Amino acid sequence: MSILTILSTGPNILLLLYNFLSGLIILGLLRAVSRAVDLIMAHFGSSRDPEEKMRLGNSSRSPTIAGLVLEHLCPTIQNILEDGLRDHKLDLIIGQRRNHSWRVVEVSTRIGITKF
Ligand SMILES: *[C@@H]1O[C@H](CO)[C@@H](O)[C@H](O)[C@H]1NC(C)=O
Numbered sequence: 001m002s003i004l005t006i007l008s009t010g011p012n013i014l015l016l017l018y019n020f021l022s023g024l025i026i027l028g029l030l031r032a033v034s035r036a037v038d039l040i041m042a043h044f045g046s047s048r049d050p051e052e053k054m055r056l057g058n059s060s061r062s063p064t065i066a067g068l069v070l071e072h073l074c075p076t077i078q079n080i081l082e083d084g085l086r087d088h089k090l091d092l093i094i095g096q097r098r099n100h101s102w103r104v105v106e107v108s109t110r111i112g113i114t115k116f
């Protein structure tokens with residue numbers, strides 16, 4: 001194997017490893033959302049009565065639902081917006097970027113514009 005081959009495959013191996021680790025992080029982030037959804041489903045599953053379900057979904061009558069959404073579901077979704085959807089290849093070159101949630105909004109808006 002020539003030096004040139006090592007140099008050309010080296011960064012690719014790093015990139016593969018980086019993508020693999022990024023994949024694990026995204027998987028972890030998705031599992032966290034899934035766990036939050038499971039907790040919320042279990043909360044509503046505690047009764048079959050539609051009126052009781054309404055009560056279970058009203059945060060002023062059932063503070064548990066507010067806690068589940070605000071402290072479990074929202075942070076996991078925010079983590080995905082901030083870390084899970086960034087451009088990992090660009091990050092490898094440019095480094096960490098701030099304000100990831102906002103970038104997701106920007107990218108989505110751009111996609112929306114190019115459709116028209
Ligand atoms: C939630 O419960 C409060 C207090 O009982 C009530 O005033 C409110 O109308 C309920 N909200 C909904 C959407 O049912």
Ligand SMILES: *[C@@H]1O[C@H](CO)[C@@H](O)[C@H](O)[C@H]1NC(C)=O
Binds near residue numbers: 099101102
């Ligand atoms: C990200 O930055 C934009 C403008 O640079 C700002 O308007 C927005 O509120 C920021 N978003 C977050 C989540 O910090």
